[in-house]
Amino acid sequence: MQAPSTSHVRPTATAGSSLTTDDVQDMLLDQRILFEMRLRTVKLEIMHHVSDEFKKLKDFISTIVLASGSTTTACATDVDPEPRQSDYGGFAGHHPSPDDIDEDMGVDKQEGDGMCINEEHMEPCLDEQDMPLPTGTESLQVERGHHPSPGDRDKEQDMLPTGTKHLQDTIHIESCLDNDPVLVLPATDKVQASAATCHPDDEAGLLSFKLGITADPSNMLGTWKEGTDCCNWNGITCLVDNRVTAIYLTGQINNGTTLVNTTLSGTISPSLSKLKYLDGIYLLNLRSISGSFPNFVFSLPNFKYIYIENNKLSGQIPVNVGKLTKLEALSVEGNLFSGTLPSSISMLTQLSQLKLGANHLTGAIPAGVQRLENLTLLSLKSNQLSGEIPDFFSGFSNLRILELSRNKFTGKIPGSISALATKLGYLELGHNLLTGPIPDFLGKFHALDTLDLSWNKLSGTVPKSFANLTKIFNLDLSHNLLIDPFPKMYVKGIESLDLSNNRFHLGKIPDWVTSSTIIYSLKLANCGIKIKLDDWNPSETYFYDYIDLSENEITGSPLKLLNRTEYLVGFYASGNKLKFNLSSVKFPQTLKYLDLSQNLVIGNVPKSIAGIENLNVSYNHLCGKLPATKFPASSFIGNDCLCGSPLSPCKV
CATH class of the missing domain: 3.80.10.10 (Ribonuclease Inhibitor)
Known part of the structure; x- marks a missing residue:
């Protein structure tokens, strides 16, 4: 086995300084964030490569369809593969999210995972004509690698959904496992049904967007030239009728050997309202896109996907955001939004993903969020939200990722979270002000990949039911007030464990840790x-990546x-x-x-x-x-x- 790259390590202290506990915690957080971003980027490049490889196949199918007046389903996914070691290596669902695609790990596709099997080879499965596009959280399972990704792999960017029902418009890579994620990729280029170029309104709107960009050091928009087919421009996806349906621009590019970070500076032009068929915008990790919430989307009643992550948007989330009733994904994490969450967000009942993390949002979670029962991913982490975590999760039957860490939430862990036991793969409540015992019901979350309850004021013993968490990969209970005894666990392979700075007297390193065949981060300080x-x-x-046996x-x-x-x-x-x-x-x-x-x-x-x-x-x-x-x-x-x-x- 080759040694893993250590380029993901980013010390928070200056080189040569000695470490404090806070330095270590900050360093690990930075390392985890960078890890997730890189995994998303690598996966993105992989999936774009797949899409490019099958463009000719789609063109060929289009030719047959146009000639015969009928459509053909390429294949079906009836294979019943063996389950993976963890069903949440990269959290996923029917609609991709930018969290699906990060880091310098690989993609763990198993037989039947979105491939159609014949006697000679496997090939991608194409959607049947008129099949509604599924929606959900994130794509692709990920090989186990350094540290949580939460999606701590969350982790982990996304593929462009087009919303089309035509066979030619979407490559549908689907898992044949029950309840397993599905990835919908848009065509990265239009199907050439004719020699026509894109609609002039779309070209004009995109060129106005380009005028609003003040710096493009990597010439990302170099192909955006007047008089050329905008459906062939970098980052643009079109339908068969030559209308632009998605804009995808990312600040992380794989040049074949390394990941290259680049930026775009400027604002989002309101001229994008001219793109009447646009239903998705993806401006990811560009770091310098500024301005306010993109109000042009209110002129497009069928808009579905907003992913503007890790930029410099500021101001408040509009109070009328609830008018975007067709919205299926809203992700503006990693910006500078402030103020409270608008109550009208409760009107977005089609949402499958709500990601507002890493902003400066304040106040309580609106009660109306309980209406968003289609959510598969809810992330409000790294804000300044306060109050108690609402006890309204009993209706969230599809929720797989819940991230509320690094806020100022108080009170106990709500009992309604117990209703999420069958599907929840990632629960992150760390770095809050939560009190009371760890609920016994958490030991019944058999699908749980990652549990983070760190840096709270939780007390009492760890429930004996935790012995049932046999598939958990990342467990962080550090910096609480927990006491002995610690239950015996039967984890087959834990990747990351942190029990540091509680009131444990373990005596020795637990046998189930010593016998673990896969472990990257072991932190048992002051145990x-x-x-x-x-x-x-x-x-x-x-x-091992990290071992902490201090104190x-x-x-x-x-x-x-x-x-x-x-x-x-x-x-x-x-x-x-x-x-x-x-x-x-x-x-x-x-x-x-x-x-x-x-x-x-x-x-x-x-x-x-x-x-x-x-x-x-x-x-x-x-x-x-x-x-x-x-x-x-x-x-x-x-x-x-x-x-x-x-x-x-x-x-x-």
């Missing part, structure tokens, strides 16, 4: 662990662990009783973060620390002259016989 680290023998894993009573040496964990990115073991010779350590080449402060470490500081980005070996028993280093004095203080820059000069 009352009393072991000799030399005696800990975790099973052979793909690799325990661990003795011995980490040498064996460091020598066998060749892909380690971060190792944190401060505040223990580790005793070993630092100069004898062979650091993994991937190691970027090392905190061994407040232990009993001896020896010299080796030159090999040069490859580490953040180091803290303060308050140990190290001696000798420091090698040339970029680290500040705070990384080395408390070692009485260390000398040399940035500490005191060595005595001659």
